[in-house]
Amino acid sequence: MKLVTAIIKPFTLDDVKSSLEQLGVLGMTVSEVQGYGRQKGHTEVYRGAEYSVDFVPKIKIEVVIDDNQVDKVLEAVVEAARTGKIGDGKVWVTSVDTVVRVRTGERGSDAL
Amino acid sequence: MKLVTAIIKPFTLDDVKSSLEQLGVLGMTVSEVQGYGRQKGHTEVYRGAEYSVDFVPKIKIEVVIDDNQVDKVLEAVVEAARTGKIGDGKVWVTSVDTVVRVRTGERGSDAL
Amino acid sequence: MKLVTAIIKPFTLDDVKSSLEQLGVLGMTVSEVQGYGRQKGHTEVYRGAEYSVDFVPKIKIEVVIDDNQVDKVLEAVVEAARTGKIGDGKVWVTSVDTVVRVRTGERGSDAL
Ligand SMILES: Nc1ncnc2c1ncn2[C@@H]1O[C@H](COP(=O)(O)OP(=O)(O)OP(=O)(O)O)[C@@H](O)[C@H]1O
Ligand SMILES: Nc1ncnc2c1ncn2[C@@H]1O[C@H](COP(=O)(O)OP(=O)(O)OP(=O)(O)O)[C@@H](O)[C@H]1O
Numbered sequence: 531m532k533l534v535t536a537i538i539k540p541f542t543l544d545d546v547k548s549s550l551e552q553l554g555v556l557g558m559t560v561s562e563v564q565g566y567g568r569q570k571g572h573t574e575v576y577r578g579a580e581y582s583v584d585f586v587p588k589i590k591i592e593v594v595i596d597d598n599q600v601d602k603v604l605e606a607v608v609e610a611a612r613t614g615k616i617g618d619g620k621v622w623v624t625s626v627d628t629v630v631r632v633r634t635g636e637r638g639s640d641a642l
Numbered sequence: 643m644k645l646v647t648a649i650i651k652p653f654t655l656d657d658v659k660s661s662l663e664q665l666g667v668l669g670m671t672v673s674e675v676q677g678y679g680r681q682k683g684h685t686e687v688y689r690g691a692e693y694s695v696d697f698v699p700k701i702k703i704e705v706v707i708d709d710n711q712v713d714k715v716l717e718a719v720v721e722a723a724r725t726g727k728i729g730d731g732k733v734w735v736t737s738v739d740t741v742v743r744v745r746t747g748e749r750g751s752d753a754l
Numbered sequence: 755m756k757l758v759t760a761i762i763k764p765f766t767l768d769d770v771k772s773s774l775e776q777l778g779v780l781g782m783t784v785s786e787v788q789g790y791g792r793q794k795g796h797t798e799v800y801r802g803a804e805y806s807v808d809f810v811p812k813i814k815i816e817v818v819i820d821d822n823q824v825d826k827v828l829e830a831v832v833e834a835a836r837t838g839k840i841g842d843g844k845v846w847v848t849s850v851d852t853v854v855r856v857r858t859g860e861r862g863s864d865a866l
């Protein structure tokens with residue numbers, strides 16, 4: 531299994547979530563983070579305001595999936611999160627050894 | 643070493659923490675996240691209120707441990723976090739290359 | 755590529771960020787977390803107040819970098835985050851399979 535971590539613009543969350551649901555992704559974890567990208571000193575727009583400061587509010591999505599879903603999930607996230615402007619986001623993939631569903635104790639793909 | 647990430651119901655945090663301490667786990671990192679599980683459209687109860695919305699407040703615990711502690715830690719988390727109701731939580735394990743204690747510069751198991 | 759996760763004292767963030775920039779690190783993600791270290795029952799100082807409670811406010815930094823930057827990044831974070839007092843922080847490194855820049859779809863080192 532793999533963990534896909536996506537840092538995206540907050541207003542794209544609903545679209546990213548819908549796209550993942552359409553792929554059959556059954557769970558995800560979301561948190562608020564502050565992002566810092568390559569454009570030091572440049573500006574990004576958030577809720578109509580320009581941010582020239584270093585850090586910009588972003589949303590982090592974490593989703594554990596089966597290996598064979600990685601390509602489709604990356605494609606879906608990138609498509610739903612892209613606006614074409616700087617600061618659109620970064621996604622990374624890491625390997626997961628084990629997953630457990632707490633309620634049932636199930637492990638592996640069955641626990642997703 | 644391994645990183646165990648657990649997404650649990652907030653009110654189980656104290657029990658999970660106590661269980662980990664009893665295993666000799668010496669440090670952990672906790673944050674507030676929003677969770678989304680398999681029950682799209684179903685409800686979960688949080689602080690007495692039913693949530694029919696997609697996202698439910700959850701707690702994320704991250705704990706870096708030695709490989710030989712993984713089984714015991716998973717067991718402890720699952721037992722302490724389980725209520726038997728949907729939304730009890732998800733736990734995943736990933737591999738850690740290196741750990742450093744900032745104060746001393748120690749690395750590896752000694753840094754835990 | 756590697757993901758370096760650092761849990762540090764909040765007031766060291768600016769120094770850690772500057773040190774990383776000087777190494778040419780082009781992006782990072784920051785969030786607020788609660789930390790729990792080896793000193794159960796001991797105290798840590800935060801904004802002039804002593805915390806004898808278990809959890810202390812910490813900052814989490816996540817930065818995805820090329821393999822050949824790991825040593826320098828660890829050194830820079832440890833040097834900038836160290837005060838010599840307990841609770842200075844913990845840093846861990848995990849392996850990253852893939853990185854994608856959302857705006858361009860670039861992958862791998864080019865996406866950093
Ligand atoms: N190397 C990195 N490690 C961890 N997080 C990163 C990294 N680079 C970017 N991020 C996170 O992703 C967010 C979005 O990055 P961003 O889209 O600005 O990347 P970028 O490479 O600067 O691309 P662009 O040129 O399109 O702005 C950042 O605000 C930060 O939270
Ligand atoms: N695939 C996943 N990737 C990342 N986080 C997940 C995933 N599945 C669940 N989570 C997180 O774990 C939390 C708890 O999930 P939950 O216990 O509802 O899992 P479930 O598989 O739906 O099990 P149950 O049937 O017992 O509800 C979710 O709210 C979400 O934060």
Ligand SMILES: Nc1ncnc2c1ncn2[C@@H]1O[C@H](COP(=O)(O)OP(=O)(O)OP(=O)(O)O)[C@@H](O)[C@H]1O
Pocket residue numbers: 668669670671672704705706707743744745746753754761762788789790791792793810812839840841842843844
């Ligand atoms: N094993 C661990 N897993 C996950 N996070 C940890 C772990 N140990 C510590 N942390 C996080 O790192 C923060 C800083 O830890 P801390 O510097 O107190 O480590 P320590 O080993 O107790 O070192 P010191 O003796 O210098 O206090 C903690 O508050 C917690 O957020």
Ligand SMILES: [Mg+2]
Pocket residue numbers: 566567568569616617618
């Ligand atoms: Mg950018």
Ligand SMILES: [Mg+2]
Pocket residue numbers: 678679680681728729730
């Ligand atoms: Mg569920």
Ligand SMILES: [Mg+2]
Pocket residue numbers: 790791792793840841842
């Ligand atoms: Mg400590």
